[in-house]
Amino acid sequence: MSAPAFIHEPDPDNPGWLIWQLSDPTRFNATLGKLLVRLEPDGQARVRMFPERPHSNLANNVHGGVTLAFIxxxxxxxxxxxxxxxxxxAVTLDLSTQFMGAGRVGEPLDATVELLRETGRLLFLRGLVVQGDERIASFAGTIxxxxRR
Structure with missing residues (x-):
């Protein structure tokens, strides 16, 4: 039996949050660093990353490419x-993003995600990337x- 692709278990350092991490640290997701996820009381999911210097651009803000990958x-x-x-x-079919501000390095960056509709094969989702009370980006995507075979 092969190992699961993801580690998805409670984070002992952050009660109420689950770790969202690839089991293989040589894959792309590892470039985002530690990721956490939880369900919110309103039914949305909140995903959190912790931007560090390698996630920054020359203005010392979170690089837009990192924000897109995080979304x-x-x-x-x-x-x-x-x-x-x-x-x-699953696979991403489309992703539309509108940047509204710059993310700061050294502060948690959250994506709140809402399910709009599920069909037999598709999921339509939308959300916001926020840092504290500031909106960094809005997005809509289809996966x-x-x-199953």
Missing amino acids: DVSLFAASRMFGLIEAAS RKSV
């Missing part, structure tokens, strides 16, 4: 929290669930 990974972490997919069982 993409958040779609999957949220969908897993909603109980709609298993890890590594396709895999077919």
Whole structure:
């Protein structure tokens, strides 16, 4: 039996949060660093990353590419929290993002994700990237669930 693709278990350092981490640290997701996820009382999922210097641009803000990657990974972490997919069982079909501000290094960055609709194969999601009370980006994305064989 092979090891699970993701580590998805309670984070002992952050009660109420689950770790969202690839089991293989040589894969792309590891570039984002530590990620946490939880369900909010309103039914949305909240995914958190901890931006550090390697995530920064020359203005010492979170690089836009990091924010985009974080959003993409958040779609999957949220969908897993909603109980709609298993890890590594879906693909991104589209992702639309509107940047509204710059993320700061050294402060948690959160993506709040809401499920708009589920069809047989598709999940339609939207959300915000926030840092404290500031909105950094809004997004909408569609992911396709895999077919079980």
